[in-house]
Amino acid sequence: MNEIRLYVSTTEQKAEQILDLMTPVFEDEELPIATSEIDEKADIWEASIYLYMDQEEDVRERFAALLKPAFPELAIEKEVIPDVDWIAKSLDGLKPVRAGRFVVHGSHDRDKLRPSDIAIEIDAGQAFGTGHHGTTAGCLETIETVVRSRRVRNALDLGTGSGVLAIAVRKLKNIPVLATDIDPIAVRVARENVRRNGIASGISLETAPGFHSTSFSRHGPFDLIIANILARPLIRMAPQLAAHLAPGGSVILSGILASQRWKVIAAYSGANLRHVRTIWRNGWVTIHLDRP
Numbered sequence: 001m002n003e004i005r006l007y008v009s010t011t012e013q014k015a016e017q018i019l020d021l022m023t024p025v026f027e028d029e030e031l032p033i034a035t036s037e038i039d040e041k042a043d044i045w046e047a048s049i050y051l052y053m054d055q056e057e058d059v060r061e062r063f064a065a066l067l068k069p070a071f072p073e074l075a076i077e078k079e080v081i082p083d084v085d086w087i088a089k090s091l092d093g094l095k096p097v098r099a100g101r102f103v104v105h106g107s108h109d110r111d112k113l114r115p116s117d118i119a120i121e122i123d124a125g126q127a128f129g130t131g132h133h134g135t136t137a138g139c140l141e142t143i144e145t146v147v148r149s150r151r152v153r154n155a156l157d158l159g160t161g162s163g164v165l166a167i168a169v170r171k172l173k174n175i176p177v178l179a180t181d182i183d184p185i186a187v188r189v190a191r192e193n194v195r196r197n198g199i200a201s202g203i204s205l206e207t208a209p210g211f212h213s214t215s216f217s218r219h220g221p222f223d224l225i226i227a228n229i230l231a232r233p234l235i236r237m238a239p240q241l242a243a244h245l246a247p248g249g250s251v252i253l254s255g256i257l258a259s260q261r262w263k264v265i266a267a268y269s270g271a272n273l274r275h276v277r278t279i280w281r282n283g284w285v286t287i288h289l290d291r292p
């Protein structure tokens with residue numbers, strides 16, 4: 001089914017106010033989902049609602065009723081987003097994606113690489129993580145910043161999917177990486193991608209739900225933990241995740257809608273982590289926190 005996006009384009013300040021109005025009304029529903037995104041070049045923010053076609057009228061009315069009293073000048077726009085099964089889609093036909101110095105590409109795009117690129121070749125197959133999603137791109141950018149600016153001697157990639165983030169860490173620095181996923185198919189795909197990128201050793205792959213494996217204590221504590229999952233499980237696992245982080249370590253969290261970011265930051269502040277930076281990509285945020 002196609003997705004319909006209703007959105008208003010406005011300033012950063014108004015977008016925040018609109019999100020504050022929308023969050024208590026829409027947050028606990030499966031659909032629609034309130035979010036926001038930034039177009040950094042144009043310095044324009046969008047507050048958006050994503051919904052399915054058959055719910056359009058109802059949601060449009062409710063959104064308008066919230067918006068009009070406070071922001072009568074803003075028009076609600078509509079966009080139809082074609083249904084794309086990102087997980088099943090291979091990289092054939094997808095352009096290489098740039099995130100910081102990383103370029104995630106398929107085997108057919110090797111000739112498009114520049115000498116300064118840190119190339120990651122991914123065949124998406126049945127696992128998430130081609131680099132095209134805002135959460136993966138946000139994690140890649142943040143990994144580059146953290147690995148270059150902090151003392152990172154080992155890393156955990158929780159929810160590795162295609163293995164893209166574990167491969168990224170390993171391409172930047174020759175350190176051991178534990179990469180886990182609840183999905184055995186993802187672990188198989190990740191293993192193939194690790195091999196495809198010429199990484200002979202250093203990445204341990206394992207099927208593991210959450211932190212229920214002795215591998216975490218055997219490989220940890222970790223200087224860097226990356227988890228691109230979803231806001232709710234991330235909030236739930238905050239104490240466990242923090243317990244596997246070494247003193248002075250960093251955490252990179254994604255899979256979080258803009259409207260959910262404060263709840264995630266609050267959960268991790270409660271586990272004694274300090275918020276460093278949040279970056280935005282296509283309505284999704286990636287959060288970097290440090291253990292002091």
Ligand SMILES: C[S@@+](CC[C@H](N)C(=O)[O-])C[C@H]1O[C@@H](n2cnc3c(N)ncnc32)[C@H](O)[C@@H]1O
Pocket residue numbers: 127128129130131135136139158159160161162163164165180181182183186208209210211228229233255
């Ligand atoms: C959004 S994908 C991220 C894939 C890749 N890391 C990326 O950034 O593109 C989330 C992955 O986390 C896995 N996952 C979800 N919950 C998990 C959990 N509690 N423990 C381990 N893996 C989990 C899913 O199977 C999926 O492969």
